[in-house]
Amino acid sequence: MEDFFINTLGTSEGIFSFIILPFLIFLARIADVSINTIRIIYVLGGRKMTATILGFFESFIWLMAIRQIFEHLDNWICYVAYPAGFATGILVGMMIEERIAYGKVIVRIITRKEVYHLLAFLSARNFRYTQVKAEGPDGHENLVFTVLEREHLDELLFKLKEILPSAFYTVERVNRAAESGTIVQETTRWSIASWLKSIKRD
Structure with a gap:
């Protein structure tokens, strides 16, 4: 990625290291934490396929972000961008959750x-x-x-x-709703299993 911005786009190393890279890490953390919030909603709602697909993209984005962190360990701005993106992602995820209004x-x-x-x-x-x-x-x-x-x-x-x-x-x-003996919605209460699935590696 560094070669693309510096050699292809002609961006200076200083601008890439102190502006572009931290900003991309910030956006990546917002994206993966927001996806994590949505994924948990669908896990609790029993939407297996949707939750699985979201889990793939969540892990992929996180992996790309943490890779850039390890490749630029001497860049202190990245250490600020990473947790800032995580915190902002929580807020964005909650806003998305309210919009989805699932359950x-x-x-x-x-x-x-x-x-x-x-x-x-x-x-x-x-x-x-x-x-x-x-x-x-x-x-x-x-x-x-x-x-x-x-x-x-x-x-x-x-x-x-x-x-x-x-x-x-x-x-x-509602933890569980049923009508005529047919379960309409499974529990939405946090279980140990769903909590473990939602653990983020920060």
Whole structure:
């Protein structure tokens, strides 16, 4: 790579060593850490082929980055670019994960007000729900459970604030969902196996 920039493109050694190379290492770390985040999502979701392909590119990019580090051990800027890219990659990976919104979540809604309009909305959007009559410290309360795809969560919360602005709600990932005896989604809880697969060599 050094020969390409210096001999082919005519870049000076100083510019390559102190600007181009650290920048490329920085970008490589952002790419492989972001891919790692996405890969974990698909591993937990049971997408074996997708996770395998992502794992290949993740390892390949990491290998290219660490190779450049060892070839330029005397370049201190690379030592800054490498962890900076790793940290930035975590942020970028989290942003991508939010965009993908893969998996299911369970939303628990608690309110003392009537929930007719909320249930009508859930029914219209074909969201499965369960309503429970409950008692709290202040008397009668309505408890509504619903499980939905993460991509629809913002829509539900927006409607909830419009219909029941004072309602209390919680949101969490679904570990396992099943319907008619068929598993819809496997566990999304971190296991030791999935944790070991996600270990990064830093």
